[in-house]
Amino acid sequence: MEKATRLFDCMAVQAKAPLDDLLNAKVNGAWKSYSTQEVHDMIYQLSIALLDMGVSGGDGTTEGRDKIGLISPGRPEWLITDLAVQQIGAVLVPLYPNTNPKELEQILNEAEVKYVFVSNKELYDKVNEVHSKVPSLKAIFTFDLIEGCTNWTELFKPLQKKDRQNLIAVSNAISENDVTTIIYTSGTTGRPKGVMLTHKNILSNVMASGLVLNQIPIARKRALSFLPMNHIFEKMVTYIYFFFGYSIYYAESIDTIGVNLREVKPYLFTAVPRVLEKVFEKIIIEGKKLKGIKSKIFLWSIKIADQFEIDNKSIWYKIKLAIADKLVYSKWRKAIGGNVSAIIVGSSACPVRLEKIFTAAGIVILEGYGLTETSPVISVNHYQKSSRKFGTVGPLLSGVQVMIADDGEILCKGPGVMKGYYKNPGLTAEVMENGWFHTGDIGVLDQDSFLKITDRKKEIFKTSGGKYVAPTPIENKMKENYFIAQMIVIGSEKKFVTALIVPSYANLKPWCMQNNIPFSSNEQIIKDSRVIDLYYSIVDAFNLEFNHVEQVKKITLLTDEWSTDSGELTPTGKMKRKVITEKYHAEIEKMYLDELTEVPIL
Numbered sequence: 131m132e133k134a135t136r137l138f139d140c141m142a143v144q145a146k147a148p149l150d151d152l153l154n155a156k157v158n159g160a161w162k163s164y165s166t167q168e169v170h171d172m173i174y175q176l177s178i179a180l181l182d183m184g185v186s187g188g189d190g191t192t193e194g195r196d197k198i199g200l201i202s203p204g205r206p207e208w209l210i211t212d213l214a215v216q217q218i219g220a221v222l223v224p225l226y227p228n229t230n231p232k233e234l235e236q237i238l239n240e241a242e243v244k245y246v247f248v249s250n251k252e253l254y255d256k257v258n259e260v261h262s263k264v265p266s267l268k269a270i271f272t273f274d275l276i277e278g279c280t281n282w283t284e285l286f287k288p289l290q291k292k293d294r295q296n297l298i299a300v301s302n303a304i305s306e307n308d309v310t311t312i313i314y315t316s317g318t319t320g321r322p323k324g325v326m327l328t329h330k331n332i333l334s335n336v337m338a339s340g341l342v343l344n345q346i347p348i349a350r351k352r353a354l355s356f357l358p359m360n361h362i363f364e365k366m367v368t369y370i371y372f373f374f375g376y377s378i379y380y381a382e383s384i385d386t387i388g389v390n391l392r393e394v395k396p397y398l399f400t401a402v403p404r405v406l407e408k409v410f411e412k413i414i415i416e417g418k419k420l421k422g423i424k425s426k427i428f429l430w431s432i433k434i435a436d437q438f439e440i441d442n443k444s445i446w447y448k449i450k451l452a453i454a455d456k457l458v459y460s461k462w463r464k465a466i467g468g469n470v471s472a473i474i475v476g477s478s479a480c481p482v483r484l485e486k487i488f489t490a491a492g493i494v495i496l497e498g499y500g501l502t503e504t505s506p507v508i509s510v511n512h513y514q515k516s517s518r519k520f521g522t523v524g525p526l527l528s529g530v531q532v533m534i535a536d537d538g539e540i541l542c543k544g545p546g547v548m549k550g551y552y553k554n555p556g557l558t559a560e561v562m563e564n565g566w567f568h569t570g571d572i573g574v575l576d577q578d579s580f581l582k583i584t585d586r587k588k589e590i591f592k593t594s595g596g597k598y599v600a601p602t603p604i605e606n607k608m609k610e611n612y613f614i615a616q617m618i619v620i621g622s623e624k625k626f627v628t629a630l631i632v633p634s635y636a637n638l639k640p641w642c643m644q645n646n647i648p649f650s651s652n653e654q655i656i657k658d659s660r661v662i663d664l665y666y667s668i669v670d671a672f673n674l675e676f677n678h679v680e681q682v683k684k685i686t687l688l689t690d691e692w693s694t695d696s697g698e699l700t701p702t703g704k705m706k707r708k709v710i711t712e713k714y715h716a717e718i719e720k721m722y723l724d725e726l727t728e729v730p731i732l
Contacts, residue, residue: 135306136329138216140372141170147375153206154379164206176214178293179285187219192309192326197241200224202249204359204380207273211247217301222311224360226701227253228694235260237314242266247282249273306330312552313362315502324552325502332366334545335505338528340370345513346472348397354390356381357400358701362506363476367400395467402703403480410484411636413462414612418640431458438490440515459491472496472513477702482521483610499523499583503567505546509581522580539587540573541566591622597679599627604680608672612637616692618710620718626683628721630714632691656687684721
């Protein structure tokens with residue numbers, strides 16, 4: 131592969147090995163493929179249109195470059211717009227489709243966005259609602275054909291020789307150190323911050339991470355994409371696909387992933403841990419429908435998967451694993467298309483039990499770690515067994531340095547570290563010190579140089595007795611039980627630790643049926659003493675693995691799953707702890723009505 135210095139150099143690489151199905155999406159219920167030539171033609175046409183509209187790289191500074199907004203789920207038009215904006219030196223400002231109007235207005239104004247591209251009528255209306263409050267915004271274009279809206283294809287025109295020459299001159303002037311995008315973080319700790327990433331930032335991560343993905347033995351480079359494209363994780367992986375010759379298929383929605391997996395039959399995809407949890411929940415539900423010997427075989431196969439270790443050399447275990455694979459695991463793989471060799475997992479901690487179960491079933495989980503500010507990968511587990519370890523986020527990515535501060539915070543240095551926060555030098559100075567980026571995460575490098583994340587620096591709390599508690603390890607461990615869907619540990623300035631738990635109702639319902647417990651609603655069932663006892667017994671068993679001060683003494687079961695739409699989760703699935711504790715303030719306080727004595731767990 132020739133030396134690339136800008137993200138849009140992927141186009142020259144693609145032109146040497148064109149694909150008939152570079153980008154693919156459902157249109158009117160049928161898959162439509164866009165060839166390399168079609169994609170490139172549309173990119174060039176949109177680039178020329180933007181130049182004709184006066185969009186430019188300005189004076190070369192980040193502040194002087196024009197900003198283009200993009201709000202859409204993943205689809206071919208997203209990448210075409212991104213690359214068109216890149217090669218004329220403008221800056222893409224992608225936003226989450228569920229960004230609320232107030233944040234949308236703030237971001238569009240802060241970035242002084244000139245034009246916005248949206249996918250559908252709902253997003254058009256959302257942007258149009260704040261249009262009058264954003265002086266810089268000149269027009270909104272839609273990908274879908276919508277009456278009364280300007281469709282993006284209206285910008286396209288046949289390319290003239292002089293257009294191509296002009297475009298080449300403009301793109302040749304773009305440097306690897308130029309900012310190509312401003313990505314606003316999802317905001318677990320407050321108002322989103324605009325992270326400025328250069329071509330070099332992202333491309334360094336693409337090339338180093340691409341070498342890791344290239345270890346995966348696959349017959350056909352075909353991937354399914356369903357995570358938000360405006361998140362740096364999915365965007366960076368997409369450019370791996372572009373540079374390394376993959377075809378990309380876009381899922382219709384988060385609800386159609388299962389169907390789309392079976393249709394596309396991809397060899398790998400990216401996911402957040404919650405997706406794996408949902409898949410495993412469905413596996414358990416189907417398994418519990420089995421009777422007699424089939425049920426026993428299913429339960430035995432789960433036990434075998436639970437015992438999986440990467441370096442297990444036991445011949446007897448390998449025989450049992452092969453039998454379980456033939457009878458059970460092969461059916462799991464078929465349910466997700468039959469070809470998936472690996473799933474790249476990021477954004478939040480993946481329960482070790484899930485990693486073991488999927489890997490035992492021949493679907494290798496490659497968990498990694500990083501932040502928007504690091505473009506994003508800092509470390510990642512490899513497909514090769516020697517570079518993979520459960521309970522860690524893998525060895526450091528090539529070219530990345532990590533130092534553990536005295537207080538345990540992970541500091542990072544390397545070509546992927548951001549240029550800074552847009553229009554916020556003060557905040558940039560807070561997280562950057564002598565080239566080292568302060569991640570805000572607590573972790574350790576083990577004796578084999580594998581990185582392990584133990585907690586968020588700001589999430590560690592102190593009890594009223596002066597003892598520090600890291601909630602994340604407790605939550606991650608207890609969520610390994612399939613009756614627990616979500617959990618948050620509470621205890622800051624309190625005498626003891628408590629927890630809010632969202633049950634996995636998909637797994638709880640069959641258990642209730644087996645135990646002759648009527649299940650009319652979520653509200654009704656969590657009040658049943660037998661269900662409450664079940665959850666206390668689960669928590670009690672896990673408590674044995676923690677120090678006394680870390681043990682959960684009281685719990686409250688909740689009726690509704692936390693989600694992005696209801697505000698408790700960021701778009702990438704991270705808990706908004708402040709939002710959750712404020713929303714369930716009454717439930718939390720009820721657990722602490724009598725703090726004079728610790729109430730022993732049942």
